[in-house]
Amino acid sequence: MGLFDIFRVGKIKAENNSLKQQLQELHADEYFQVKARLDSMTQEIVDNNALISKQHEELSSLTERSQKVSKQLNTQTSKINRYKELYKSIEYVLDNFLISDIQYSNCRLNPHDKKDLEALTPSISLCFHSLDVKELRKAYKENEKQIDQLMDLYKSRYTTKANKSIYSLVVIALRAELQNVLYNLKYDKLEKSIEDIKTICAKYLKIAAEGNQSIASTLTKFIGEMEYLFINTVKIEYSYYTKKEQARQEQLALKEQMRQEAEERKALETERKKIEKEETKYKIEIEKLQDSLNQSSSDTETQKLRARILELQQQLSNVIVKKDEITTLQNGKAGNVYIISNLGAFGKDVFKIGMTRRLDPQDRVNELGSASVPFKFDVHSFIFSQDAVGLEKQLHDILNEKRLNKVNLRKEFFRVDISELESIVTSIDPTAEFNKTMFAEEFHQSAEIDLSQPSNKTIWIDEEDNNE
Known part of the structure; x- marks a missing residue:
């Protein structure tokens, strides 16, 4: 192997090692x-x-x-x-x-x-919705068992074939009427369905009273007892529609929450871009002043420039903090839970508890009071939390029995004593501020105006009395 070949091999090895390193x-x-x-x-x-x-x-x-x-x-x-x-x-x-x-x-x-x-x-036979829910199915079967027992009890009291036939016809008719009521049952129609059952029973009571007098008394008693059990059947079946409506409202609440969150994130994004522009302006201005400081030869001018730079750096620091807050609100579950009231619209001891990701939670409160209610809301507490969604749910769960609307969960209103509410808030977050006063300024001012206005009633004077 020649010197050139040795050199070439060494070069190849070096290149190989270099490639391995790369x-x-x-x-x-x-x-x-x-x-x-x-x-x-x-x-x-x-x-x-x-x-x-x-x-x-x-x-x-x-x-x-x-x-x-x-x-x-x-x-x-x-x-x-x-x-x-x-x-x-x-x-x-x-x-x-x-x-x-x-x-x-x-x-x-x-x-x-x-x-x-x-x-x-x-x-x-009709398929009742209550049979599709375990707890309702149990209640329905227990009520149906009582109906069957009652029917068997009265059936045994009739001995003649004719009376047995009359009783059987009444039972068949009542069963058919009940199925018809249950078939037409809808959400928000409970009272009407109960009235229908009462009307049906009253009709058959009248028929019994005008019919065979030997069995009229037992039929009357039987129909009266059946009315209670039939109404119970309607209530059990209606519970299904209530649960169905609750599920629907929960879905609507979730959609509303998602829509609101999307709007709030959009608003936060707009605010973030605005803050970033401010941040850029401050940085550019600080760089200009820094260049001027480097070129400055006067002590007086140097001190002024340094003071101005410190001032802008402080302002820039505030902008960056605000930007970080926006980023936190955008990326996580952070936000503010608000507790507000409206004495004029909802009365005493009624509070709305909701959540917002707005940078300023007061904006959301103002929005709620702008069109839907006649008076502005009073704010009792803003509670900031890294998991505002969880905090809102925790408060809602604690106060669930005190909900005004137990079907539509989007209606976040609760009837609770304000001292009890303060105690709950303090137990969850001891640092949270809580204002117990219901100012209701617009409501009280409106009431004072009503009292100060003269009566519009017209006093009629009889002409004959006037002539006297």
């Missing part, structure tokens, strides 16, 4: 590790997609099979229903028109078979 500086090892991990994850995704595709095919197959079985079930159910109706017709004929020595049991289904048949294809 690779290390560029974290090439980490790159290759990440690339290997990425390739592995890509393969895993491909495998998972293949598995998902296979499961989709299986799901489609099972769905198709389920539809076929469901169709077959519907067909068989229809057949059984037709057979049931046919059997009922035959049974009716046997009971009313056939005169024969054939034993009853030889030409009729036994009770056990009838029960099995009814289980396969039950009689049509």
Whole structure:
């Protein structure tokens, strides 16, 4: 190997070492590790997609099979229903028109078979919403049990076939009327539905009183007791609509909160840009003054420049602090929980407790009092928190039983003694300021104006009295 070759090999080694060093500086090892991990994850995704595709095919197959079985079930159910109706017709004929020595049991289904048949294809009944909620289902079944027990109790009191038939007709009619009321039940229609039940029962009480006098008294008592249980059924079913409305209002409250947060973040972004412009102006001005200071040769001028620079630096510091506050409000859950009242609009001991991310929480209070209420709100407390959302929820949970509107949770008004409210706030944040006074200045001023104005009543003087 010649001298030139040795030199060339050394150069190549040096370049190789240099490249290795560059690779290390560029974290090439980490790159290759990440690339290997990425390739592995890509393969895993491909495998998972293949598995998902296979499961989709299986799901489609099972769905198709389920539809076929469901169709077959519907067909068989229809057949059984037709057979049931046919059997009922035959049974009716046997009971009313056939005169024969054939034993009853030889030409009729036994009770056990009838029960099995009814289980396969039950009689049509409405699906009540209360049965979809566990706690309401329990209450509904307990109330239904009481209804069945009451019906059995009165049924045993009738001995003749005619009276039993009358009683059965009344029961069937009342059941049908109840189902009709429940079917038409809607949110905010509880009182109307209860009145409908009372009207129905009054109608059947009148029919009972005008009918067979031998059973009128027991029927009257029966219908009176059924009215209470039927009203209870309506109330249980209505609880479902109340819960449904609460869920709807919670969703609306969440949407409203999101909308408000978006507006507040937008306002904060506008304020941040404004602050950044101020910050830039201060920095440019300080740099200019710093240049002038470096070139200054006069002690008097130097002192003035330094004083001015210190003043601007102090102002810049305030701007930066304000900018940091905005950033905190934008990025986290930080904000102010406000406790306000409006004596003229809502009366004594009614407070609104809400949350805002506004840089100045008073802006939000002013906004609330600008159009929706006749008087301005009084502020009792602003509580700053890094988790204002959590603090607001904590206060709402503590005062939940004192809500004015227990359905629409967006209405954040609570009826509570102001001393109790102060105690709750202090226990959560001992440093929070709390003002117990309801100033209600506009309300009191308006009341004073009303008292000072002369009466508009016209005094009529009879002409004859005047002539006297």
